[in-house]
Amino acid sequence: MTEAVLEVSNLSKSFGGVDAVRDVSFALAPGELLAMIGPNGAGKTTCFNMISGQLSPNRGSIAFRGADGERRELVGLRPREIWRLGVGRTFQITATYPSMTVAENVQMALISHNRRIFNPTRLARALYRDRALELLETVGMAEQADRAASILAYGDLKRMELAIALANEPRLLLMDEPTAGMAPQERIELMKLTAGIVRDQGVSVLFTEHDVDVVFAHSHRVMVLARGQLIAQGTAEEVRADPHVQEVYLGGGTTFGHGAGEAEHV
Ligand SMILES: Nc1ncnc2c1ncn2[C@@H]1O[C@H](COP(=O)(O)OP(=O)(O)OP(=O)(O)O)[C@@H](O)[C@H]1O
Secondary structure, three states, X not given: OOOOOEEEEEEEEEEOOEEXXXXXXXXXXXXXXXXXXXOOOXXXXXHHHHHOOOOOOOEEEEEEEOOXXXXXXXXXXXHHHHHHHOEXXXXXXXXXXOOOEHHHHHHHHHHHHOOOOOOOOOHHHHOOHHHHHHHHHHOOOHHHOOOEHHHOOHHHHHHHHXXXXXXXXXXXXXXXXXXXXXXXXXXXXXXXXXXXXXXXXXXXXXXXXXXXXXXXXXXXXXXXXXXXXXXXXXXXXXXXXXXXXXXXXXXXXXXXXXXXXXXXXX
């Protein structure tokens, strides 16, 4: 197998006696779209927060292979250092500037990535505009480049945030519920777009998602967390057929959608 971009081993975190994440181990290959699903409180956000450096694990290791091919331990690094190494995170913590245009928002991210000292009023308009337009083209937003970010529709805002994340040239993109709050058609479009970026740019994506139909339709592999533990991982078919997974979801009052519309757990 090609060398993994991310190797998580025995990752554990407890909060006052509650095991939020317990001995979670998995690997992510280059260009892989890997979903992490599980009922509310399963530990998904806690896992993401440990990978991106917002939380320190009690135990375990998170090894990341950056663009230079070097394998580095992320545990102990600060979020900013992890981001600089090439781990992007979208949707929960993206800072956008509503008073700026869409293109300027992406330019700000490019400036930050390239560590320029910026003067937002003058330089941001000129610097990296071409690259910003390319990124906006990638996410299907070129025509909206000069609109104010504040007036974007929700789905477009999400796409702009994706362009901002890509400005950092991540090798790994962590996406927390990317389609939350979107209409079904918008969800499909955003996931198709993400799958295309994974395919064309070789970025690896780890995402959480409540809509299991979206997960099964678009991910290469699926992991299922329940009460902090990884109870299954495999292809969509394997995971869907796993009795333990069915039990966890059925226990939560949910059945997987077999073309019967959306299935969301409670
Ligand atoms: N900062 C915290 N302090 C105390 N307990 C926490 C904290 N963060 C998470 N937990 C607990 O850890 C467990 C896992 O929570 P986590 O948010 O990681 O789950 P999740 O799978 O992301 O859930 P959701 O789908 O609702 O976002 C839960 O029992 C939660 O109450």
